[in-house]
Amino acid sequence: MQDDPSQTRIEIVSRLIEGEYPKYEDVIPQSCATTATVKRSEFLNNVRAASIFTGKTNDVRVCIDPERRLVEFVARNAEVGESASEMQAEGAGTRTEIAFNWRFLSEGISHMKSEYIEIGVNGEDGPALIKPKKPEGYLYVVMPIKA
Known part of the structure; x- marks a missing residue:
């Protein structure tokens, strides 16, 4: 018996949930009080390294310090240690x-x-806007967590 990709069957199930939803444009920050431009691969490596030390909420604290020209990453777990x-x-x-x-x-x-990304935030409670330094038509909005 051979595997024939043309015979593969995919079933998609969806459900329309009634209600009013905000316009997605309203969720995307139009301006950011604090921004940082970083090398994408290095940022990801730091986040992944810190992830080893996260707790149940998978929280990594990211500190953008424009005056010192740094982004810091901290993760703590009583059982594993600190990064x-x-x-x-x-x-x-x-x-x-x-x-x-x-x-x-x-x-x-x-x-x-993009080799470089820009991260914009408006305090510790608002969404972060992350986008490539060179426009790719891609924006990423991520919400912070209470840690």
Whole structure:
């Protein structure tokens, strides 16, 4: 018996949920109080390294410090230990520390092709806007978590 791709059957099931939904444009921050431009691959490596030390919520704290031209990554777990790392960044605005689920943070960034990405935040509670430095027609919005 041979596998014939033309005979593959895919079934898609969906359900329309009634209700009013916000316009997606309203979820995307139009401006950001704090921004950082970083090398995409290095940012991902730091997030993934910190992920080893995350707890149940998979939280990695990301601190954008434009004055020191750094982005810092911290993860703590009482059972495993602590991770702290930093990388160079070009930025503007005020120092902001924000916690993300590392999986959600890295998921969208890993699909970008640009060597550099720009991360914009408006405090620790608002969504982060992440986009390639060179326009690719791709924006990624990720919500922080309470950690």
